[in-house]
Amino acid sequence: MNADPGAGGEDERETPSDDSVPDEEREALVTIAHGAVVTSGGVSGQRALTAATEFVLARGLGPTAYGVYALAWRIAQLLSRLVTFGSVPTLQRYLPEYADDPARRGTVAGLAYATTLGFGAAIAAGVWLAAPRINDLTVEEAAFPGAMRAFGFLVGLLGVVMVASAIFRAVGSARGEIAFNKLLRPGVRLVAAVAALAAGYSIGGVAVGIVAATALLAAVAVPLSARVTGVVPSLRGARREARRFYDHAAPVAMSSLGKVFQNRVDVLLVGALLTATAAGVYNVVLVLIAIAWIPLMSFNQLLPPVASDLYANDRTATLNAVYSSVTRQIVTAVVPILVVLAVYGRELLGLFGDPYVAGYLPLVVYLGGVFVGSAVGATGWLLMMTDHQYARMALDWLLAVLNVALTYAFVVRFGLVGAALGTSLAIAGQNGIQVLLLRRFEGLWPFDRTFLTPLAAGVAALLVARAVRAVVPGLAAVVVGGVLGLATYAAALRRLGVDPRDRLVASHLAGRYRAALARRLDR
Template sequence: MCRDDETIPEDERDALLTIAHGAVVTSGGVSAQRLLITAVEVVLARGLGPTAYGVYALAWRIAQILVRLVTFGSVPALQRYVPAYDEEPGRRATVVGLAYTTTVGFGVAIAAGVWWLSPWIDAVTVEEPAFVPTMRWFGALVVLLGIVMIVSGIFRAVGSARGEVLFNKLLRPGVRLVAAVVALALGYSVIGVAAAIVFGTGLLVVFAVPIAARVTAIRPSVRAARSEARRFYNHAAPVAMSSLGKVFQNRIDVLLVGALLTAVAAGVYNALLVLIAIAWIPLQSFNQLLPPIASDLYSNDRLETLNAIYTSVTRLIVTTVVPFLAVLVVYGRELLALFGPTYVQGYVPLVVYLGGVFVGSAVGATGWLLMMTDHQYARMILDWLLAVLNVVLTYAFILRFGLVGAALGTSLAISVQNGLQVLLLRRFEGLWPFDRTFLTPIAAGVVAGIAMWAVRIGLPGGLAVLPGIVVGVATYLGALHLLGVDPRDRFVVRELAAGYRADLSALRGEPGR
């Protein structure tokens, strides 16, 4: 008797297992990353106090915005061309050399701009004496983090999820946690914390660059940069402009909170963004190895296979993100209370923001697929059209609703952006992921949310969180089983589980079966 998943084509099986395995590896790394990041923010929120933490939070979020720009589109360009040049090591080396050179050049320019503009930023936002030196330290940090992103992008482009996870997901936040703890233990305030983070990240860069060259066998070079630069920047430049547009779509809220509200409000908003980052884990994990695979399939004109993979991966993203959203909606207040009593006021903005997270996750890798199918200019135009709309809406919403308005503006921007990207993919390439199977995880999530809410009613305060999560996950899995799981999803879970069991048996020295 044939299993219903045996009709899945072999090439689709291989791609699904590669992406899913990368997602498992990445999700472990990203989960550890989020744990480290949350630990940093909790330590700093309690160690610095609400006002000083608000200074740190605003400066840090501005630095994070600039980090999105510092590579000038080099990371997506690596994903596009390193796999394409698999048999041309010289061109690979040139692409990597261009990525490093571009990042350092833009990083130095950004750091100089931050040094010059920091007094003005302070004057129009928090007006705190510690902000200017803290922001200037973080301007230097932008250059270093950009280099770490290039290192991670190289590993990702060659299909190594482990290398990307190690440097970008574990060591990068780990260094920040150690630096923050050491600085606070030595009695330093926010300026000393910023300086410690910069020095720690600098040490990471010193080790990361040569390790990446040795492990991937790609030694960066700019000897043939002139012949490769036009193609590289034709892809990187519109992506960089898209990244700048996306800053105004889903990061303008951070700047406007600092400018229109208070330092304490900036700290509260930063705390809820830490939790929001946890909800993005499934999308980030499945998108880890999808771009190079999509680039390869598109280059070989295998659009039918690409659409099948896009559908399966998007459904897996929805299936994994739903329990994250349910936990944050039900237990958001208790999780925000970890930062301190002041931060519980971020619960309603958190729930509003989660609406955008759901939409952004439910459409899958729309942005990456537009770039991997050579529609980066269309994405750039869309990014900027929505950026203008988002600035206007978020400004008006913050004036009217405060922190809730900041979350509402960003959530709407994320939803509209991703919805239009889905339509563009259908229009340009005929890619469309949705069918009725997507309703199964949503229905199971509703059931799990009700179960967790019942636990919350029965147990007081934070005591409900851990047992509630256990009950919620068990209920979710049971509901999925009863409602029925798609054959491709069962195939992925079964094959990965079998592979991991075999790996564990090998580690224990047990004979294979």
């Protein structure tokens, strides 16, 4: 599909007044922003629960045992990216399109569940057989094979919860996806970990407890998703639907596999080339890095179905305007988070224990990749929603091969910093190329001069935060510097001027939330 004339040119895009935003664009922006607001709360809760779990385990197990657990957990997380075999993006692509055909929707959902269960069983069997060999190649600790085998069963269960959550998301329900995928999934892990440690268990008991708790969550998620969304999974008509389903899912799955080697090979190489303690330190770094991804994840919550609908209706110009505005909003939200993590990373890592402060430099290096990945917006999703999944697959694998070689060399030469450097370069490289592909294929281009405003405000916040750190000691600097830095950032944005589209979205949502609050208070 070709872009509408002028859809991608930044020079042809004028800054609108509040009243000049077309209704279709206004509706899309408000829908995505509302989803981002709802999601940001859920994702923030998810990150808080995850950080609490890692804090409890890091303190309760000790650096070496925690490193063994962290490696097994991260491998399971990597495999969970593959277990749905591309079903999650495929649900985002086709459930909105089949809105008027409940039977076809049910078939797509049925294929997603069946695919996930099949790959989950295969992964569990493979992990069971490979766990001793993985241990020999990595940490060489007696507790690792048992934990890894338990987590092998966890992968399929996580996949089921992800599919159920994706159905909520595909029909435009951010709350359902947030409840199961963002809150309950890490919540049951925290409860299981605390219970296992309180009962005196070590790594194996923690792993078994997490698997049992996740199994209960999956048993609840599937029927509740069907009842709330009306998308009842079925394999009736699966043979007719399978070809189109897997034509989209298969290249997405191959992209996911490529991305494991592209920007998650660092976890495997740290475990293979460094120590169990280093694996634990790097895992804590990834816990903090996950906070920086919150804005991108939040805005991406409802962008895929909105983009799919606009693209299917040949509204490329509107899609480009929405892409530009949403990307600028992501940048505006992520900059202050990056400032706090970069300036106060040592203090935040120290909360997990003194050994983890060694992860500060890898943290800062990794933040560079987060900035680039956030600054280009939802490039990967947009390639998939505009039916360019094969181009993304080829790019994922091209960069995966290059990244494995570079990251291996970096880890051998620089240790933990090398792991972060390789991943950061991979994230920056892929997202940079993807934004160029979107411009080439569809004429989509998000950038204009309005992106300079949050960057300039971020520089002001950075200077204030560093000044506070120089005069205020310890964790008090995080609180004082964070508050003053955010205040400086907000004041600078106000002074430099907020884009009218962003102002429009903020005022519309504020009015909606005030009205909702007033209705609740009147009850």
